[in-house]
Amino acid sequence: MRLRHCLFRMRLQLVSALVLVSLYISAVSYYHLSGRDLGGTGQDIQVALRQSHDVFPKEDNTAAAQSNFYDPYFHLKLPHLANKHFVKTCEEKTNFVFIKCMKCATETMGTILRRYGYIRNLSFVVPNGKLLYLGWPYPMTHKDYRPSKTSGFNILVEHSIYTKTVMRQIMPADTKYVTIIREPYNHFKSVFNYFNIANVAKIPGPDTLTEYLHNIEKYDAFYKSQEASPIRYCIPNNFSMTQNLLSRCLGMPLGFPPGHPDISSDTLAVQSYIEQLDSEFSLVMILEYFMESLVMLRRLMCWTIKDILYHSVNRQEYRYKRSFPKPRNLEIYYKWSRIDYMLYDHFNETFWKNVGEQGDNFRDEVYFLFQVETQMELYCFGSNRTEGRPPLQIPASPWSNAFNFTAEEDCKLLLTNLFEKIKERYDQM
Template identity: 50%
Template sequence: MRNCQMVQQRETEMLAMKYKTGLLLLLLFFIYGFVVSVFYIHYRAQQAFKEKPKEQRWLPWRPNSRKSADKLDRVLRLNKSLNHFTQNTKENVLASKGGLKTCREKQNFVFIKCMKCATETLETILRRFGLTRNLNFVLPIEKRLYLGWPYPIEPGDYKPPRKSPFCPQCRTGYNILTEHAIYNRTFMRHLMPFDTVFITIIRELYKHLISTFRYFKLQKLLNITQPDAVGEYLTNYRMYESIYKSSAISEKRYCIPNNFSLTENLMSYCLGMPLGFPNGRISIGSNPEAIVEYIKMLDQDFSLVMLVEYFHESLILLRRMMCWTFKDIIYMKVNVGRKNTLPKTRREIQKWQDQLYWTYSSVDYVLYEYFNRTFWKKIARQRDGFFEEVRHFKNVHKDVTEFCYSFKMNFRSNQTLFVPSSRWDAGFNFMIFDCNLLSHYLLSYLHERYYEHMKGFYKDTKTKSSRIFC
């Protein structure tokens, strides 16, 4: 009997030991799995940044009654913190053959946005530049997005200038115009200072068509069911264009009025070329001589026409021309359309579609070919290792974007990234605050800053115009 009890006791102890051992092994297994998962996520994040930073699509902030106060509070705190962004807003360090030298930065400029030409990405640079220097922007009325686009700009499309902090009863002029507006030579030169620099950016035509087609969801709006939606659209272009521009689907078009084309010479139209819109306006679209003369006029008016396909080269040209720093032109891609909404097509088909599209948007093709030549002529005149500077800036941009993304994902603990000086630029610190400026939709901040500074000076009035724009 005693032996039987001892055997049962030993069996109980063995079972308890096995149970404890099993729990311990299970716990170790979970700890091991957790550690492996953390290291794997970190590894994948680093690899993703080595290949390409994650593209994000940013949408405008729409304020409501409760969030507006919080947003305004952040604007005020933002304005107090902006002083550290640049150490000197008047003089920057640039390169010369004899080493680094100083030059005075240019602060007055107009940027004409050609729709779907990486303009929102570029505009984040330009808004940030003006915001950190407390410059005056030409802002749309109310909290709108456009300065009358796609209609020609009018005085009622924008707010009066902000009051001067040194003279509260006075008004100051404008420094920067960057929001969507149709180029108007006479009007804008009268509105802006005499030393204003005019810049814009354009895009290779077939890529521009694909981007526009995706972003504005033309396949869905026009109910195109064929697998090759772009090919079907171009094959029956006139039919689909008449449907899109008609009042039948006006409620489905976001901020696009009747009789306006998104795919026919859109870049030329944004640059002010008269092409028959709005109704009653003349069109020079069928006059080759008039088209060439207008493009030559644009070449005289615009100090720089950038190319999307050579974005970094364009930024370095902009930096050199404006006497800005590397930190001024750091960017993050924004408002990028999804790339998987249309099936891939073979190169031969793309070439055929490109040739077909030329018959409907020939003015834009002439425009792009002309400024593509002038772009490379400008680069040919550059000195001091232009392409070396481009390569160096790409490395700086990669380091900065990786720093911002890694901190956001809690993979990096240091609060500051130091970028050392180079032949072309003085070194600078990049902080988490600077990372936030890269990703915020700054037009909302500019609106709120305007209302805060203009208390008692300006009140919004609802526009009574029959024009449809955002």
């Protein structure tokens, strides 16, 4: 029994160590990406980003992923905050649009945002009929959503192309626009796996990723063709899932649908559109820095720590997920998706600039969120959880009042399909 207890404690110490390592990586990344060490320039930052290539993807850096044990005697380790309490200095914001860029932890974000609106009985923009998308990958129209049964809409979170004219017409004037993007080559790998591109495009050989990249125009053309449509599912003809997908989701005019404007060969026009997005979006989150992005979201929206807790969904493992890219593959993809690299470089740099303006307690809040998220995961999903266990008690902090997280309500809600619940609530109105 004593041996098991020692092993249990050793495992908990490992969890805490992993949290600290993750925070250290984030802190080092902050100084590097903000150009504060070694006199780094913006161009240096962009080159370093591509060379570092996210060896340890940040969406996996929550320590809870490394353990299955919840320790009811664990105490949050921020002693210098023990006597500091939450003082609300802002007004909670409830109107927002979240643009889901495919394969950027957007469904995990969707669970956070749907939960926020569902428990407050806010009004969602819901796709028509049994559809999952609000017109995606076509620009959104007024035919794509169900009419509001209240005084208007609060939240738009389902898959859609950023369509400024329509969204501004149906959403309140004080709506916050938010999205999340990720490093383009990692994004490509995730899309390639999730949408089964190797099978749809009939790519031969043991290394289908490399084969695709070295003959990218050929395989992309076949994937988009009518011939491939019976097994492609949901993706219309002539739409590329591997070329500048982030930019397409954010509404950049890149020639789809056929006959629409295409600015892809005009670098100045592309840069101008990115700057326009910068002025219209309140926050562009970065997947590689997910916890930092959640803290930025909480501060923007004046929400609580409990509002941004999450349980990851749609995470998949595949052979080449963590492999370091072959230099030639990376070079090919950079040329193929040059616009997405321009988009990512811009918003990665502005993200860290905004972080640098947050004050000295930003890293403390990230650390606090790491610890709370870890304990929530272990409490809800750890192997030693028991029926009828008492609530997880989270102490007060400078960023949130004390709160409880219950197994019966809160853990259950993390696994509930709220998209269906929201549609059911709409139908019952």
